[in-house]
Amino acid sequence: MRIQQTVACLLAVLLLLNIAAQAQKSAKPKADKNVPKYVCLMCKVGADKQGKCPICNLPMAKAGVYVCTECGAMADKKGDCPHCKKPMVKLSSLAKKCKVCGYYSDKNKKECPVCEYRKKMKSKKP
Ligand SMILES: [Zn+2]
Ligand SMILES: [Zn+2]
Numbered sequence: 001m002r003i004q005q006t007v008a009c010l011l012a013v014l015l016l017l018n019i020a021a022q023a024q025k026s027a028k029p030k031a032d033k034n035v036p037k038y039v040c041l042m043c044k045v046g047a048d049k050q051g052k053c054p055i056c057n058l059p060m061a062k063a064g065v066y067v068c069t070e071c072g073a074m075a076d077k078k079g080d081c082p083h084c085k086k087p088m089v090k091l092s093s094l095a096k097k098c099k100v101c102g103y104y105s106d107k108n109k110k111e112c113p114v115c116e117y118r119k120k121m122k123s124k125k126p
């Protein structure tokens with residue numbers, strides 16, 4: 001009986017842990033919805049998928065959770081920038097996804113740099 005009780009108890013704990021893990025999983029993407037997975041540090045644009053930057057055509061780098069607004073250094077943990085010693089800020093608080101092209105950019109910018117660039121390219125062509 002004792003062993004059975006222990007097993008039942010263990011199962012209950014495992015079940016609870018599983019539920020907790022599932023709850024965490026489903027809650028995470030919601031909080032990080034506004035975060036680009038890849039970024040071009042030169043043009044300050046981001047994307048959901050790995051690929052080349054739509055503006056400068058260089059391969060995009062994997063984005064961190066935190067970013068330094070001074071030099072563009074990225075990190076997964078909160079802290080000061082290793083280069084300029086300034087506190088890093090969350091990337092999600094800076095980025096905004098463009099509804100037209102699907103790329104991310106600085107949310108303080110009025111026009112999306114990717115759309116702006118594409119418009120320029122179009123007007124150049126005869
Ligand atoms: Zn670029
Ligand atoms: Zn920095």
Ligand SMILES: [Zn+2]
Nearest residue numbers: 098101112115
């Ligand atoms: Zn755009």
